[in-house]
Amino acid sequence: MLQRIIIAGLVALAVPILLGTALASGTGTLVLKTNSGEHRYTVEIATTNGERATGLMFRRSLPEDSGMIFIYDPPQAVSMWMRNTYIPLDMVFITAEGTVRRVEANTEPFSTDVIDSGGDVAAVLELNAGQAAKTGVRPGDQVIFPGLGGAP
Secondary structure, eight states, X not given: OHHHHHHHHHHHHHHHXXXXXXXXXXEEEEEEEETTEEEEEEEEEEOXXXXXXXXXXXXXXXXXXXXXXXXEEEEEEEEEOOTTOOSOEEEEEEOTTSBEEEEEOSOOTTOOOOEEEEEEEXXXXXXXXXXXXXXXXXXXXXXXXXXXXXXX
């Protein structure tokens, strides 16, 4: 009986990965406020160590207006990589005040090179590669999302 429960639990955890979806806490709407205007994205929310570790790994595609936000509470220095990630991404590192600390554009799929936050951050936003250039997001721009910078 215990063996069946363990197997069922492992299958439940493996299916989302095999289907190319991450295990995320939910979804929300995020707004990037840049010089070119407000840009809205539907984001999956990764809050646990497991969700952050899996992230967008194994995905074969990501809708243009979608992404994933990794939440860190308390804010901390963060290092990312692209291991097992099939699609190139733009990474936006966000302070607790809801401002962009730094942008790493066009990350290389499958790379194990470390991508550093450059200081303490409360969140990292991953978008399809090219979105940073399209929106013109840069350090100092505002990010509107619950829990960042006093947003509800």
